[in-house]
Amino acid sequence: MDENQRNNRAVRRAVALTAVAVVAVTAGCTAQASGAGAGAATSVTKPAAPASAHEAAIASPSAGASGNSGKASPDTAVPAETQSQTPEPKATPTPKPPAPKVLMASGAEGSQVRELQARLRQIGHFNRTPTGHYASVTAAAVSSFQNKRGLPRTGATDTVTWDRLLGMTRKPTRAELHPTTANPVAKPDPRCMSGRVLCISKTSRTLSWMVEGRVVSAMDVRFGSQYTPTREGSFNVYWKSRHHVSTLYDSPMPYALFFSGGQAVHYSSDFAARGYSGASHGCVNVRDEGKIASLFSQVRNGDKVVIYW
Numbered sequence: 001m002d003e004n005q006r007n008n009r010a011v012r013r014a015v016a017l018t019a020v021a022v023v024a025v026t027a028g029c030t031a032q033a034s035g036a037g038a039g040a041a042t043s044v045t046k047p048a049a050p051a052s053a054h055e056a057a058i059a060s061p062s063a064g065a066s067g068n069s070g071k072a073s074p075d076t077a078v079p080a081e082t083q084s085q086t087p088e089p090k091a092t093p094t095p096k097p098p099a100p101k102v103l104m105a106s107g108a109e110g111s112q113v114r115e116l117q118a119r120l121r122q123i124g125h126f127n128r129t130p131t132g133h134y135a136s137v138t139a140a141a142v143s144s145f146q147n148k149r150g151l152p153r154t155g156a157t158d159t160v161t162w163d164r165l166l167g168m169t170r171k172p173t174r175a176e177l178h179p180t181t182a183n184p185v186a187k188p189d190p191r192c193m194s195g196r197v198l199c200i201s202k203t204s205r206t207l208s209w210m211v212e213g214r215v216v217s218a219m220d221v222r223f224g225s226q227y228t229p230t231r232e233g234s235f236n237v238y239w240k241s242r243h244h245v246s247t248l249y250d251s252p253m254p255y256a257l258f259f260s261g262g263q264a265v266h267y268s269s270d271f272a273a274r275g276y277s278g279a280s281h282g283c284v285n286v287r288d289e290g291k292i293a294s295l296f297s298q299v300r301n302g303d304k305v306v307i308y309w
Contacts, residue, residue, distance in 0.1 A: 020287060033252075044130060050244060066113075100160040100161075103157050103162055104116060104156070105134060105161060106139050106156075109134065111302055113131075113132050113133065114130045114132035115136060115172055115175055115177065116134075116138070116165070117131065117141075118130045118172035118176045118177050119143070119165050119166075120138075120141045122169045122172070123145075123168060123169060125144050125145045126138070126141040128182045129179055129181065130172075130176070132222075139155035142154075142155050142157055143155040147159055147163055152247050156239075164222050180217065180219065181204075181218050181220050182220050182222065183204045183208045185204060185206050185207055185208055185218045186199075186206060187210075188210065189201075189306050189308045191200070191304075191306045191308075192208070192210050192306050193213045195303075196210075196300070197209075197210045197211075197266060197303070197304040197305070197306055198237070198257070198299065198303065198304070199306050200221060200284055200305065200307045200308070201308060201309070202230075202232070202309050203309050205220060205222060205223075206219065206220060207220075207265070209295055209298065209299075215296070217291060217294065217295065219286050219287075219292065220288065221265075221284050221285060221286055221290050222271055222280060222284075222285045222287075223244070223282075223284060224281055224282040228279075228280070229282065230263065230280070230282050230283070230307060231263060231282070231307065232307045232308060232309070234304065234305070235259040235304070235305040235306075235307070236302055236303065236304055236305065237240040237258065237299055237300070237305060238258055238301060239256075239257075239258040239303065240256070240257055240300075241253070241256040241264075242296065244255070244256040244266070246281075248262065250283075252269070253266040253267075253283070253291075254292075255267050255289075255292045255295070255296040257295075257296065257299055257305075259305040263282045263284070264283050265286065265305070266284075266292070267286050267287075267292045268280065268283075268285035268287060272288075272289070284307070
C-alpha cells in the first residue's frame with residue numbers, strides 16, 4: 001500500500017470517529033440514556049435559564065398560593081383595587097315627632113274657647129271677660145303663655161299648649177266662665193258693708209252695687225285722666241238724669257247718677273268702643289249699657305257712693 005492510500009484511510013477513519021462523537025454528544029443533550037449497563041453514558045442536562053418576572057407571573061398567577069384554600073399567602077400583596085370593599089353601614093336618621101295638632105285658633109268659637117280664656121285668666125294672661133270667641137286678644141294671650149313656658153309662639157292653641165295649660169290651672173267655675181266684669185271684683189271697702197252703696201274700686205276698675213253687704217250686680221268702669229281725676233271718698237247720689245248731656249263738653253251722659261259736683265256715674269259709648277285706651281273727664285264711665293240702665297232704675301237719691309283704691 002502506497003503512502004497516498006495510507007493517508008486517505010487515515011482521513012476516513014478520523015472522519016468516522018468525529019461523526020460518532022457528534023452523535024454521542026447530541027444524544028446526551030436531548031434525552032437521558034438508560035443506566036442498564038455499567039458502560040451506559042450518563043446524560044448531562046444544562047440548567048434552565050432563570051425566567052423573567054413577567055414569565056413568572058404568567059406561569060404562576062397565584063404565586064405563593066396554597067392549593068387547599070385559594071387565599072393569597074401573607075407574603076403576597078393584593079392590589080387595593082382588587083380587594084373587596086365592604087360599605088360602612090349608613091346611620092338611620094331619627095324620625096321627627098309629628099307636629100302638635102291645633103285645637104283652637106283665630107276665628108274659633110264655642111265653649112272650649114271660653115274655657116281657654118278662663119284658664120288663661122286664672123294665671124294672669126287674659127284680662128278680659130271670657131267671650132267664647134278666639135280673636136286677636138286671645139291669640140296674644142296664648143302667645144304670651146307659650147313664650148313664658150318655652151313653647152313656639154304661634155298664638156294658636158295646639159295639643160302641647162293645651163295640655164300644659166290644663167296642668168297649671170283648675171276647671172273654671174260657672175262664675176269664671178260667665179263673669180259679670182272683665183276684671184275680678186275687688187274686696188269691698190269697709191264703708192260699703194252697710195246700707196245701699198255704689199262701691200267703686202280704682203284698683204280693679206269695677207263698680208259693685210251692694211245692699212247690706214251683698215253684691216247685687218257688678219260692672220266694668222273707667223275713670224278720669226291724670227289731668228281730670230275722679231275724686232275719691234264717700235259721697236251720696238244727689239241727682240239722677242236719664243238723658244243727660246254735658247253742658248261743659250257737649251257730650252251725652254245717659255243714665256247719669258251725680259255724686260260730686262259735675263262728676264257722675266253714667267254710660268259711655270266711647271268706653272264701650274275703645275275700652276281702657278281712653279279716659280273720662282272725671283266721671284265714672286260704665287261700658288255695659290244694659291247694666292247701667294238696670295242700676296239707674298234701682299238707685300235712689302241719697303244712696304251712698306264710695307270710691308277707693
